Amino acid sequence: MAGSGTGEKQAAPPVSALFFDVFGTLVDWRSGIAREAPAIIGREIDAFAFADAWRGEYQRGMEGIRTGARGYVRLDVLHRENLLRILPRFGLEDLPDETLDALNLLWHRLGAWPDVEFGLSRLRRKYRLAPVSNGNIALMVDLARRNSFIWDAILGADIARDYKPKPGVYQAAAEAFGLPPESCMMVAAHSSDLAAAAACGLRTAHLARPDESGPGTGEAEPAVPVDIAVTSLTDLALRLAT
Amino acid sequence: MAGSGTGEKQAAPPVSALFFDVFGTLVDWRSGIAREAPAIIGREIDAFAFADAWRGEYQRGMEGIRTGARGYVRLDVLHRENLLRILPRFGLEDLPDETLDALNLLWHRLGAWPDVEFGLSRLRRKYRLAPVSNGNIALMVDLARRNSFIWDAILGADIARDYKPKPGVYQAAAEAFGLPPESCMMVAAHSSDLAAAAACGLRTAHLARPDESGPGTGEAEPAVPVDIAVTSLTDLALRLAT
Numbered sequence: 001m002a003g004s005g006t007g008e009k010q011a012a013p014p015v016s017a018l019f020f021d022v023f024g025t026l027v028d029w030r031s032g033i034a035r036e037a038p039a040i041i042g043r044e045i046d047a048f049a050f051a052d053a054w055r056g057e058y059q060r061g062m063e064g065i066r067t068g069a070r071g072y073v074r075l076d077v078l079h080r081e082n083l084l085r086i087l088p089r090f091g092l093e094d095l096p097d098e099t100l101d102a103l104n105l106l107w108h109r110l111g112a113w114p115d116v117e118f119g120l121s122r123l124r125r126k127y128r129l130a131p132v133s134n135g136n137i138a139l140m141v142d143l144a145r146r147n148s149f150i151w152d153a154i155l156g157a158d159i160a161r162d163y164k165p166k167p168g169v170y171q172a173a174a175e176a177f178g179l180p181p182e183s184c185m186m187v188a189a190h191s192s193d194l195a196a197a198a199a200c201g202l203r204t205a206h207l208a209r210p211d212e213s214g215p216g217t218g219e220a221e222p223a224v225p226v227d228i229a230v231t232s233l234t235d236l237a238l239r240l241a242t
Numbered sequence: 243m244a245g246s247g248t249g250e251k252q253a254a255p256p257v258s259a260l261f262f263d264v265f266g267t268l269v270d271w272r273s274g275i276a277r278e279a280p281a282i283i284g285r286e287i288d289a290f291a292f293a294d295a296w297r298g299e300y301q302r303g304m305e306g307i308r309t310g311a312r313g314y315v316r317l318d319v320l321h322r323e324n325l326l327r328i329l330p331r332f333g334l335e336d337l338p339d340e341t342l343d344a345l346n347l348l349w350h351r352l353g354a355w356p357d358v359e360f361g362l363s364r365l366r367r368k369y370r371l372a373p374v375s376n377g378n379i380a381l382m383v384d385l386a387r388r389n390s391f392i393w394d395a396i397l398g399a400d401i402a403r404d405y406k407p408k409p410g411v412y413q414a415a416a417e418a419f420g421l422p423p424e425s426c427m428m429v430a431a432h433s434s435d436l437a438a439a440a441a442c443g444l445r446t447a448h449l450a451r452p453d454e455s456g457p458g459t460g461e462a463e464p465a466v467p468v469d470i471a472v473t474s475l476t477d478l479a480l481r482l483a484t
Contacts, residue, residue, distance in 0.1 A: 076420065128383060138420035141370060141394045152383045154395040158418060176400060178318065178380035 015203055015240075017177050018123055019132035019155065019170075021188035023110075024212045026131075027143060029055060032110035040102045045090050052213060053089060057082035062134060062163040072161040074136035080104050107135075108142035113209065117148050119233020126242045130155040132173045132186065134163050153177070165196030174202070187236065191223040203227045205236055257445055257482075259419050260365055261374035261397065261412075263430035265352075266454045268373075269385060271297060274352035282344045287332050294455060295331060299324035304376060304405040314403040316378035322346050349377075350384035355451065359390050361475020368484045372397040374415045374428065376405045395419070407438030416444070429478065433465035445469045447478055 023029050033051035038044070061078035064070035083100055087093050095103075123129060131140050131149075133156045140154045153176065157163050160172035174181045181201030188194050189209040198204050205228040212218030222229050230236045265271050275293035280286070303320035306312040325342060329335050337345075365371060373382050373391075375398045382396045395418065399405050402414035416423045423443030430436050431451040440446050447470040454460030464471050472478045 128387075136420075137395050137397075137418040141419065144394065145370075150392060151395075152386065153379050153393075155379075159401070176379040177383065178378075 012203075013180065013183050015127065015183055015185045017128040017130065017174075017179055017184045018205075019130055019173055019184055019186045019197075019202070021164075021186070021190060021193050022131050022133035022135055022140065022143065024209055024218070025187065025189040025207055026116050026149070027110040027112050027147070028212075029107070029110050030213055033106055036106050036109075037103060040099060040106070041092065041095065042099075043092075045092070048214065050086070050090055053086040054079075054082060055213070057085055066163050066166055072157075074139075074158060075134055076104065076107075076136055076139060079107055108139055109146050110143060112143075112147040112149070115232035115234050119237050120149055122237035122242045123233070123240065124150060124152075126240065128152045128177060130173065130177070132156045132164070132169065134169075165192055167196065167200045170197050170200040170202055174200075185227065187233075189219060191219060194222065194226055195224045198224070198226075205230060207231070207233065207236065254445075255422065255425050257369065257425055257427045259370040259372065259416075259421055259426045260447075261372055261415055261426055261428045261439075261444070263406075263428070263432065263435050264373050264375035264377055264382065264385065266451055266460070267429065267431040267449055268358050268391070269352040269354050269389070270454075271349070271352050272455055275348055278348050278351075279345060282341060282348070283334065283337065284341075285334075287334070290456065292328070292332055295328040296321075296324060297455070299327055308405050308408055314399075316381075316400060317376055318346065318349075318378055318381060321349055350381055351388050352385060354385075354389040354391070357474035357476050361479050362391055364479035364484045365475070365482065366392060366394075368482065370394045370419060372415065372419070374398045374406070374411065376411075407434055409438065409442045412439050412442040412444055416442075427469065429475075431461060433461060436464065436468055437466045440466070440468075447472060449473070449475065449478065 020026055030051045033054060034047035037050055038047050061082045065072055083103060087095065120129060130151055130153045133140060137154045137158045144151055155173040155176050157169060159176060160169040162168050174184045182203065185203040185205055186194055186197035187205045187207055189207050189212060194204040194206060204226040206222035206226045208220050208231045209218045210216060210220040228239055230239060262268055272293050275296060276289035279292055280289050303324045307314055325345060329337065362371060372393055372395045375382060377398065379396045379400045386393055397415040397418050399411060401418060402411040404410050416426045424445065427445040427447055428436060428439035429447045429449055431449050431454060436446040436448055446468040448464035448468045450462050450473045451460045452458060452462040470481055472481060
C-alpha cells in the first residue's frame with residue numbers, strides 16, 4: 001500500500017492520484033433533491049420518493065450511450081430527460097420548462113457529506129485529486145464551488161465521452177494525469193464502480209455510505225475485493241499517511 | 243463590460259468565466275528553461291539560445307495536428323519531438339534518453355510571472371477560472387501545483403483534442419462550462435490567440451508580457467481589437483471589479 005514501508009520485494013508503484021466518485025460518495029444527492037425540490041415545484045409531493053424516482057432513472061439514461069446506440073450527451077441532458085420520464089408518476093406533467101430547468105440545477109448544488117471537505121484538503125497535500133464521475137464538467141465545477149472542493153483537474157465522463165463503468169472512463173482519467181493505472185486509486189461508495197476500476201488496473205478504496213439512499217440502503221462494506229475500506233475521508237487520509 | 247453597470251440597452255451577458263493562455267501569459271518559459279537546462283545537460287551551452295530554439299519549434303510541432311494530417315498527441319509528446327529536432331544545433335545529439343526525459347519535464351515546473359498567483363486568487367472570487375492552453379492536463383496540473391494556481395477545471399487542447407488557434411478549442415472550453423462563448427473571456431499575451439477567441443464569440447483581455455522571449459520581444463499592447471488591455475493580472479482583477 002502507498003507509504004506502507006513494508007519490505008515487499010515486488011512493491012507496487014506508489015499511488016500518486018486519487019479519483020473520486022461523486023454522487024453518493026462525496027455528495028448526498030437524496031437529501032439535497034428532497035429538501036429543495038418541493039419549494040421549486042410549489043406543490044406538496046413525497047419529496048424522498050421524488051428524489052428516489054429521479055435517481056432511479058440514472059442508469060437507464062446512460063445505458064444507450066454505454067452501448068453505443070446513442071452518441072455522448074452530458075449528464076445534465078440525461079438528468080433533464082430522466083426528470084421528464086418521472087413527472088407523470090407525481091402528477092407533474094404540466095410543470096413549465098423554467099421549473100424543470102430549475103429542478104435540473106439542483107444537482108449542481110448538492111451538499112457534501114460532513115467528512116469530505118476536510119478529508120479532501122488533507123489528501124491533497126500528498127495526492128493529485130480529481131473527480132472521476134459521470135457528472136459533466138460544469139456540474140462538477142458547481143459542486144466543487146458549493147462545497148469547497150479543490151480539484152487538480154475535472155476528469156470523468158466528459159473527458160472520456162462515455163460513462164462509467166466503461167473502462168475507457170478510468171483509462172482516460174489515468175492518461176490525463178500521465179500515470180499508469182496502478183498509480184491511481186478509485187475511491188467510491190459503490191462496489192460496481194470499484195470492480196470496474198480494478199479491472200482496468202487501478203487501486204481501489206471503498207468508502208462506506210450506508211445511508212446513501214435512506215437509512216441502511218447503502219453499502220456498509222465492499223462487496224468486492226478492494227485495497228482499502230474506510231468509513232470516512234478523514235479515515236482514508238489517516239490510512240494513506242497524509 | 244462585466245459589472246460596468248452602464249445603461250446600454252443591448253448589454254452583453256456578463257462574463258462568468260475567464261480562460262487563460264499559460265505559456266508566456268502566466269508562466270515565464272524562457273527563464274525557466276534557460277535556468278535549469280544546463281544543469282541537466284551537464285555541459286556549457288547558450289542557455290537562452292537553447293530555450294528559444296526549443297520554443298521556436300512549438301508552432302511547427304502542432305501544425306500537423308491542426309491540419310488533420312496527424313491525429314492528436316499531447317504537448318508533452320510534441321515537446322519531446324521538438325527537443326530531438328534542435329539537439330544537433332547544440333551538439334547534443336548524444337544525450338541519453340533519461341536526460342531528454344528530464345529536460346522535457348522542465349516544462350512542468352516553470353515559474354509564474356510575479357503577479358499571477360495573487361491575481362488569480364482575486365479573480366477566482368467572482369469568476370470560474372480555467373487554463374485554455376495547448377498544454378496537456380498533466381502539464382497544467384504540475385504547473386498549477388508548482389505555482390499555487392487554483393483552477394475550477396483544466397480545459398484546452400486535451401479536452402478538444404486539437405490545438406489553438408483552432409476554433410474547436412475555444413468552443414469546447416465554453417461548452418465544458420455550459421456557457422455561451424460571450425460569457426467567457428480569453429486572457430492572453432498573444433494577439434493571435436485573442437483574435438481566434440474573438441472569432442468564436444469570446445470576450446478578450448490582452449495581458450502585456452513585453453519581455454516574454456527576452457527584453458522587448460513580447461507584445462506591449464494588443465495588435466487586434468480587445469475588450470480589455472492590462473499589464474498585470476492584478477490590473478485585470480481591478481478592472482473586472484473583483
